[in-house]
Amino acid sequence: MELLELARDPAAWAALATLVVMEVVLGIDNLIFISIITNKLPAEQQNKARRIGVGLALFLRLALLATIAFILQLTEPLFTLFGNEFSWRDLILIGGGLFLVWKATREIHHSVDPAAGEEETPVTRTGGGMFFSTVFQILLLDLVFSLDSIITAVGMTEHLPIMFAAVIIAVVAMLFAVNPLAAFIHANPTVVMLALGFLLMIGMTLIADGFGVHVPKGYIYAAMAFSAGVEGLNMAVRRAKRKRARLAERKPGS
Numbered sequence: 001m002e003l004l005e006l007a008r009d010p011a012a013w014a015a016l017a018t019l020v021v022m023e024v025v026l027g028i029d030n031l032i033f034i035s036i037i038t039n040k041l042p043a044e045q046q047n048k049a050r051r052i053g054v055g056l057a058l059f060l061r062l063a064l065l066a067t068i069a070f071i072l073q074l075t076e077p078l079f080t081l082f083g084n085e086f087s088w089r090d091l092i093l094i095g096g097g098l099f100l101v102w103k104a105t106r107e108i109h110h111s112v113d114p115a116a117g118e119e120e121t122p123v124t125r126t127g128g129g130m131f132f133s134t135v136f137q138i139l140l141l142d143l144v145f146s147l148d149s150i151i152t153a154v155g156m157t158e159h160l161p162i163m164f165a166a167v168i169i170a171v172v173a174m175l176f177a178v179n180p181l182a183a184f185i186h187a188n189p190t191v192v193m194l195a196l197g198f199l200l201m202i203g204m205t206l207i208a209d210g211f212g213v214h215v216p217k218g219y220i221y222a223a224m225a226f227s228a229g230v231e232g233l234n235m236a237v238r239r240a241k242r243k244r245a246r247l248a249e250r251k252p253g254s
Contacts, residue, residue, distance in 0.1 A: 016162050023149060023170030025221065029202050030145045032195050033100070034036035036107060038133055045131050050178045051060060053138040058171040060146040065163050074147070089147065090210040097206030098146030103137065104199040111193060116200055144206065194231050198224055 034053040074092075077085040084217045150163075185191050201223070205215050 015159070019162060019166035019167050023166055024173055025217075027145070027149075027174045028221075028224075029199075030141065031178055031181055032185075032198055033103075033141050034138055034178055035185050036192065036195055037103075037137060039182055039186050041131060041134060046182070047179065049131060049138070050182065051136055051175070052135055053142065054171060054175045054178055056135075056139050057142045057146060057174065060142050060169070061150060061167045061171065062164065064146055064150045065160065065167065082210050086210075090212070092144060092147055092210075093206045094210035096141060097203045097208075097210060099137075100144075100199055100203030100206065101142060104196045104203060106198075108193065108196050111196070127168070128144070131138070134227055148206075148209075165254055188235065190234070191231060194227055 030053075034050055040051045040182055041049055047067070074088040078087050078091070080086070149167075185195055201220065205220055208215055
């Protein structure tokens with residue numbers, strides 16, 4: 001009965017559309033991380049790891065929604081340190097932010113100095129060990145991003161069916177987007193460094209949020225959009241130069 005009433009309510013549809021957009025936007029961070037970390041796996045394992053990563057994101061979000069009363073308790077103050085109150089949510093965000101900063105810094109170091117990766121053992125770099133390590137890292141970040149996403153959704157609507165529908169739609173969109181995004185990042189090495197810079201910024205934002213310093217997400221995504229736009233112009237210039245070089249090679253007497 002409640003579902004029929006919601007289906008006839010224009011405000012419910014507006015809330016659903018808003019939540020879907022919000023979930024998709026918040027999921028960009030997760031997709032970037034999944035794309036970068038799975039691109040290091042053997043080719044035959046990459047697609048499987050991405051499906052597992054996005055599937056974990058869906059499972060965690062639905063599980064958190066099913067325990068919404070418990071999730072809301074995570075925002076209650078747990079202890080006070082140096083005049084700041086900390087909740088379980090704050091500790092999770094700080095831990096996730098530190099992990100993201102560490103992982104992005106490590107990946108940047110590996111991109112600048114690939115020889116450093118030779119110090120890793122074969123089990124770490126290939127085979128099942130690396131696959132399960134990748135899935136575990138995706139699980140950790142899925143938990144952080146899912147918690148932040150669900151708490152934000154609770155503040156926008158009180159109807160659980162709308163939240164469930166928004167999460168499912170957004171994660172299905174992520175499932176279709178993750179492979180093209182990973183392929184794009186793999187085909188454009190400069191985008192990898194830009195994406196790692198995004199992850200560093202997101203990690204610092206999570207840490208700041210955990211310490212009570214709330215950075216409006218609009219600023220974060222505006223900075224990401226600006227950087228992506230600049231990189232898009234650089235890519236267009238590089239394509240134009242390659243095209244002119246090919247045309248010059250075809251000219252007689254060149």
